[in-house]
Amino acid sequence: MHPRRLLFLLLLVLPAATVAQTQNLYFAASADRQTFGVANSEFTTYVGALSIGYWVMAGVGVELEVGTGLSDDTINTLDLSVTSMLAVNLRLESPPLDDVSAYVLFGASAMALDSGFRDVANSSDDHAFTGIRGAIGLSLKLTPQLRLDGGFTRHQYDDEIGVNSFRFGVRWVMEPTGLGELQ
Numbered sequence: 434m435h436p437r438r439l440l441f442l443l444l445l446v447l448p449a450a451t452v453a454q455t456q457n458l459y460f461a462a463s464a465d466r467q468t469f470g471v472a473n474s475e476f477t478t479y480v481g482a483l484s485i486g487y488w489v490m491a492g493v494g495v496e497l498e499v500g501t502g503l504s505d506d507t508i509n510t511l512d513l514s515v516t517s518m519l520a521v522n523l524r525l526e527s528p529p530l531d532d533v534s535a536y537v538l539f540g541a542s543a544m545a546l547d548s549g550f551r552d553v554a555n556s557s558d559d560h561a562f563t564g565i566r567g568a569i570g571l572s573l574k575l576t577p578q579l580r581l582d583g584g585f586t587r588h589q590y591d592d593e594i595g596v597n598s599f600r601f602g603v604r605w606v607m608e609p610t611g612l613g614e615l616q
Contacts, residue, residue, distance in 0.1 A: 570582055578606050
């Protein structure tokens, strides 16, 4: 899926979320440590992301996520940085057991990368990838509205490009009695 198509989908879903009951909304901020291989080398970058989600029914939510690179990585003379990320996810979350819930995410994502060789003029090149995404993680309820999330994500952009990431974030639930709060 092309990044413009994901952005178009985001623009279609956002108005529906704003009209929806606020008790079903949640917001998240997260940081991902992403690792992926390029030319037999492993790059590690950090990405910050903001999400808005809506609980469709108990334990089932849809999310829109946008992110940008927080740091880049260099191996030998090749610099690599994530310039943007966009994702649309389906969240499935279990009822809490001692304030801990398990979740999985399924979705589509798009990522834009910038690469270039240090000290080589005009070597910068932009790359855009789209593909599928899956994640598994745990959520810890700190207060009725505040959750800590941690998990592992796999982005598969084509047969040869995949990104693994570890995520840590916080999630703010608008109304803790909404649909996302399974009992």
